[in-house]
Amino acid sequence: MLNRYPLWKYIILVVVIFVGLLYALPNIYGEDPAIQISGSRGNDVTVNTQKQVQMLLSEKEIETKSIVFENNSILIRVANNDTQLKAKELIAEELGDKYVVALNLASATPAWLSSIGAEPMKLGLDLRGGVHFLMEVDMSTALEKLLDQAINTLKSDFNSSKINYSLLNKNSDQQIIISFDNNDARNAAISKINQLVDYDIVSQGDKKLIVAISDNKLQQARTDAVAQNTTILRNRVNQLGVAEPIVQRQGADRIIVELPGIQDTALAKQILGATATLEFRQVNNSKSYNLNDIVSGKVKVPYGSEIKYAQDGRPVLLYKNVVLTGDHITDSSFRLNEYGQPEVSISLDSDGGKKMLAFTQKNRYEPMATLFVEYKDSGKVDKDGKPVLEKQEEVINVATIQGIFSDRFQVTGINSVDEAKQLSLLLRAGALIAPIQIIEELTVGPSMGEENITKGLESCVWGLLISVAFMLIVYRLFGVFASIALVANLILIVGIMSLLPGATLSMPGIAGIVLTVGMAVDANVLINERIKEELRNGRGIQHAISEGYAGAWSSIFDANITTLITAVILYAVGTGSIKGFAITLGIGILTSMFTSIVGTRALANLIYGGRRVNKLSI
Known part of the structure; x- marks a missing residue:
């Protein structure tokens, strides 16, 4: 029989609308x-x-x-x-x-809604308020690290090739100066360096070489520093529980970070600026030095060593050469040991595991220190007005190497469980490749977000009212069907946006919803006009309804699929707010096709289907 739906179709339609309403409800509570x-x-x-x-x-x-x-x-x-x-x-x-x-x-949100996973939509910075940072990567520190690594690599290569040198150090021009005992050793070093693509020989003299890192390597290091810092910041913010952050690169050495919902810039700076990492250093415990005399200044600090302090102020004499840095840490977790003391378990990558294995094999029963390194804003600015970062270091543990280990070990000597948790979290999220400086910060207050939400809601309501008025005036009862479908469409959009874990609503997203409200009635206009055309051609009312929906389907599908493809492309190539617009537009297209075709057809079938009708209200 024409224009009749089986009961199960009505049940599915009601269930879909009800579930959409259920998951849209939390947005009312705010x-x-x-x-x-x-x-x-x-x-x-x-x-x-x-x-x-x-x-x-x-x-x-x-x-x-x-x-x-x-x-x-x-x-x-x-x-x-x-x-x-x-x-x-x-x-x-x-x-x-x-x-x-x-x-x-x-x-x-009430507990009964939270218990079924119903949460409000995640709002962007412009709607919820929060903090916006423009951050700049400190390239000088990144290149300083690269230079230190280059010196260690050259030393290792020269030693393995038995090339004798008397001095291998850096100068103030970020170059490496190498002195040799004779020119034969210098020539052998030149041959070795020429095999390494990352270095350029700047000049050579009698028993002397000046080497610089190649331009390609420097450019790659700059690119990698920004890319890795961007990834690490994103991981860190995610693990610290900030909802829907935006972390993206801007230009050569800058990163944009937006944290919706956070109104305290000090907290955000603590989260983002925590460049915490660990350095594992060998302790210089030579009996020929008196540590008290070194600290008091009576005796100079031995060459290749430096004084660092523990949290209780106790001095520790460490070798400058770093055994291993936090860059090699792949995972960390905290726990309480058998004595109830907090400790952090650390896992290293393969390269870090090899370095630690080699070091512990050579230095068994020697003390090794764990140095906690953190860069913090000093409160000062340089001549360009940029914040000056201050390096703070603290020895958190000195332990004797009792056995040989490689990629898994524990760090002890931590004061509390919370400190162990925080250290573990920051290490797991990754140490920043280079320190970052906040060069611009902006706090968007909740009141501004509320104003944006109010304006967005007003635009949605006006769009909805105008569409409903038009459909009621022109299409009468079928206009009522279209208006009900329009409201159901909005409910489904909000419900789906609340369910999607990666969806964030911003002002462009609201624009996508308003656009969808206007477009959603297009399908019903096509269907209703096709029904009227069939009636003018002398068709019976039941056949006109059936042919109206069947005949308009291809046009509706073509029109919506092209818009959906556009939304997919916008999401694929866009960033930030463009993605938000694309998501709401795409969801709106799919839900509007469902409500405009399936929903209104169900209402038409319920009122007119399977009965003799003399006149159609359209």
């Missing part, structure tokens, strides 16, 4: 302004900290929705942004710099 308190390095957040904060807020008569202590941090929900700012200032002043007090936004 987010609460919140303050998040976490410990900085070496300081833990405890239940006592929570009680201290509760007493402070109670004394200052600041109302809170909830104060929750979980995952070693405290989350305080408040009613509005003014209360949030006031509470943050009070708490930061009370706790001091031992804790990180950050503005945040916490989801207000």
Whole structure:
């Protein structure tokens, strides 16, 4: 029989709309302004900290929705942004710099929705507020590292080829100076260097060579430093739980980072600027030196060594030569050992494992130190106005090498479990290839995001109302069908956007939704006009409805598939907000085809199907 749907089709249609509505619901509840308190390095957040904060807020008569202590941090929900700012200032002043007090936004979704995985759409920086950074990679430090690696490589190559040299060091022009005992050794070195594509001989003299790293190698190092830092920053931000960050390269040596939902630039700087890594150094424990005399300045620091300090201020004499750096770390995890003390287990790549194996074989029963290295903003700027980064180093562990090991070992001597967690996290996310400088920062407040959301919603509502009015005036009852389908289409778009883990809604995404609202009625216009045409040609009402939907299908498919291809191309080649526009447009096309064709056909069949009809309201 014409224009009849079996029951299972109606059930599927209702289930799809209901599921879409269920997962779209969390967007109604929004987010609460919140303050998040976490410990900085070496300081833990405890239940006592929570009680201290509760007493402070109670004394200052600041109302809170909830104060929750979980995952070693405290989350305080408040009613509005003014209360949030006031509470943050009070708490930061009370706790001091031992804790990180950050503005945040916490989801207000009810527990019953969260239990089925229903969460609100992830909003971009322009809608949710957050921080934007333009960061510049410190190439001078990257090239300094490259030069040190080149010196070590040349030393190793010369030793393996039995080429004797008296001096191999760098000068102020970022070049390598090599002195030899005789010209035969110099000539042998020239032959060896010529075989290495990464080096150029700048000049040669009597028993002397000046070597520079080749231009191709320098350019490759610059490119790699930015690319690897971009990847590492992205991994670090993801692992630290910042929702939907944007981390992308800009130009030769700059990186853009956007962190939606974070309102505290100090917290963001702590996350991004933590260039933490480890260096494993051999301890100079020669009995011919008195460490106290060296520290007091009575005796010079031995050549090739330097003084570093532990957290308790104890000096340690280390060789400058680095046994291994954090660049070779592939994985790290924290745990408590059999004595209940925190430690970090470290895994190395194959190259790092070989270096550690060779070192431990030669230096068994000798002390080795683990040096924690971190670059921090010094608060000063150079002549160009760029922040000056300060290198901070701390010996966290000195241990005697008891056995031979290679790619797996443990670092002990860490003060607390939280410190072990933080160190493990930063090492697992990767050490930055070169320090980064924040040359531009911008905070987008929640109020600006709310204004954008309001304007976006208004544009959607106006688009929806105009489309509904047009369809009702022109197509009467079939216009009602189209209007119901239009509302269902919006519900499905929001539901799918909330479900997709990688989808972020921004202003261009809202533009994609508004565009979809306008385009969604196109299919129904084609269907309704085709039905009217069949009626004018003398067809019966049931045949006109059937032919209207069947005849318009090919035109609807062609029109939508070309737009969908455009959306796919935009997503493939676009970045950031362009991708957001492409995602909402693509989802909108697919959902509008479903609601406009299947949805309106179901309503038409329900009202007119399988019965004698004398007149069609169209």
